[in-house]
Amino acid sequence: MTAGSASGPAVEPTAPTTHASEPSREPRIEARTLKGFSDHLPESAARREWIMATLRKVFSGWGYMPLETPAVEYADVLLGRYGAEAEKLIYRFPDMGGRDVALRYDQTVPFARVIAQYRDLPRPFRRYQFQRVWRGENTGRGREREFTQCDVDVAGSPGVIADAETLCIAAAGFQAIGFERVRVVVNDRTTFDELGLSKGDIITIDKLSKIGEVGVINELARSGHDEADARELLGRLQDAPPPPRLKQVIAAAHDLGIDPGSLVYDPTLARGLDYYTSTILEVVSPDYASGSLGGGGRYDQLIGRFTGRDVPAVGFSFGLERVSDALASIGGLDHVHASPDAVVIPMSTSTLHWAGKVAAAIRAAGRTVAVGTEPDRPLGRQLEGATKLHARFAVIVGEDEASAGTATVRNLSTRDQLTLPLSEVPTRLA
Amino acid sequence: MTAGSASGPAVEPTAPTTHASEPSREPRIEARTLKGFSDHLPESAARREWIMATLRKVFSGWGYMPLETPAVEYADVLLGRYGAEAEKLIYRFPDMGGRDVALRYDQTVPFARVIAQYRDLPRPFRRYQFQRVWRGENTGRGREREFTQCDVDVAGSPGVIADAETLCIAAAGFQAIGFERVRVVVNDRTTFDELGLSKGDIITIDKLSKIGEVGVINELARSGHDEADARELLGRLQDAPPPPRLKQVIAAAHDLGIDPGSLVYDPTLARGLDYYTSTILEVVSPDYASGSLGGGGRYDQLIGRFTGRDVPAVGFSFGLERVSDALASIGGLDHVHASPDAVVIPMSTSTLHWAGKVAAAIRAAGRTVAVGTEPDRPLGRQLEGATKLHARFAVIVGEDEASAGTATVRNLSTRDQLTLPLSEVPTRLA
Known part of the structure; x- marks a missing residue:
């Protein structure tokens, strides 16, 4: 159980070991947590530990190494990369020395900083990172202000094998924790370029599963396309064969042993973030109907912000809380117990x-x-x-x-x- | 290797997979970390993971359950407990909604909050918690602004078995990670009360291992004691037998299986923090000469601040970085590798x-x-x-x-x- 807003009715302790003594003399402070910040009581914490331990085994099995970065960074390290809307969500404050600092917003930018900062790291550099991030979101169903991201990335390899490996690990990781019917959906961003689709068009197409074909066509029409053109455009996109590089990526993923049935090409897969440059992927499961479990792709120009020259990279990421909830809902965590035997x-x-x-x-x-x-x-x-x-x-x-x-x-x-x-x-x- | 200030000379990557392309058009941001905040590159991160995984096994073996609390808390939850000097070190800032919030300073106060907030937790409630804390310290050798604490506590049990269990787990945990010659040094705060020692005296006596007997006597003399009295007081303290409750604690620790040779009574053990009410302990090893590896004790009045009535508790805590460094210095982490086989x-x-x-x-x-x-x-x-x-x-x-x-x-x-x-x-x- 994640204990946040919903911690169940407060019941006075009835256990015999409570030791009541004189009331404290200091003013009593209300025991409470901030909205969007949750305690993980033992049952929830044990489940998180089990998932992370299982994933560590899979990811290190593929040669990925752990990395931890600080929670607090110089603000300028984080700013200028996520977009204006996202940056409003960054927790930013002056520290005791008046430095402009901010809490980690994701793990990709700190990863890029690490690649730039330690130039003698081996290349390709494969790392996994499971840490918390903070975003001042409007809280809502499944949207917390503090959550744990699980990231797997490889930097320094431009070739298709790195992309293929990412697909394989995504499938292997989710299968290991219990999503037996996981599907890795894959596309290449260049598909959109070839059809002359704008960034705005991509954002619209990204909504296909939410608003349907008619919705997408209407939205494309509203944004300047002729309606017939929009319909034709969507049709051509849906029929588009995988571009040559993606074909190689898929072949390499088969070589590396991915179950072919778990890898699905979808030319309409878009992914919102605009830093992806080629392969994009999303992980879905028939056991989880509320969207994707995780996603990622290749981003060959993100690290260049620090290094001054681009370092190719590809990886994927998911939120631990969402995956844990999804797994719990299919009974996939019933075997994990915090209580002693x-x-x-x-x-x-x-x-x-x-x-x-x-x-x-x-x-x-x-x-x-x-x-x-x-x-x-x-x-x-x-x-x-x-x-x-x-x-x-x-x-x-x-x-x-x-x-x-x-x-x-x-x-x-x-x-x-x-x-x-x-x-x-x-x-x-x- | 912990990579912070000392990351070795920056060497241009020579690995063949670097993909140089057009320089980025955006202004280049210097890749750097804040003073007192360290990256844990794979070798360091792997060692940390191994230590934590090993400790989890020991602590859960004794019936302790994991707990995670948020990094950010309402400031009033943290304030008023650590003392004025410590509170200056708390990272405190207004969040987007103007709430007065602060970063976790230790894990004991959040643990106390949890005990107060979820009243239907089992009692006694045993938990371990391995999370980061933030303190705006002057940085220096082994003093970081962000570090990881490992805490083990049991709340709701006033009896001597809980104290004894704490001593056993402290020994078992450090032995499991490789400190074979670990010693748990134990005392009871009431020893000082019986000799009429003030809080200031206790702080002075706490320096015994650093400034020696003469130093302590001089400092006691400076703070109002007659020099002869100070000498006699220290002598009486050094000869003081364990108070009756501590005798029971030690007997119970023997019953629970602690190696008797690893448990040492020291009537001059003081521990700085003034919230301890009875048993206090420190973990030392001949393999680590720079002080204690960790410490703790019984604090029966800390939780009352939230609940309005006291809940007895006992536990111990240590800094992961210090323990990891100490272990590395005796070769105890040479078997842990981040690199693939x-x-x-x-x-x-x-x-x-x-x-x-x-x-x-x-x-x-x-x-x-x-x-x-x-x-x-x-x-x-x-x-x-x-x-x-x-x-x-x-x-x-x-x-x-x-x-x-x-x-x-x-x-x-x-x-x-x-x-x-x-x-x-x-x-x-x-």
């Missing part, structure tokens, strides 16, 4: 020693376990606490167990319980 | 298909591999690129290999190479 309950302080041994054995078997911190409480209340924690098992350690070298494993759903020798306890928690 | 080099576009199969087999065996993106370049230059990347192996795929179903594995250090059937390639990369 078990709570070991010492029934008195004198059994803590044996409880410690039992917990260590469970831990050594790779399972997660909390030890009850209040052995003097009645067993019933300790079991309630374990249930509230969503642990699946309680492992009860009383005097009998401590002297016999056993522990009593209780399934907290079925309430079945069984007293076992220590050596058999960890496997019982499977 | 191998680069598969297709010797022409027509062998890309077989190169893709070879790379997939290597990946399936759990190894990391990049595929060369410029198959038309001479082999020598492709090998140079793989060497510059610090890959250990090149796997060469020419026409002969492609038709025979083999690949040539070249050790990039020894330059030995051997042509092998595909099935034997992955094991050769060990």
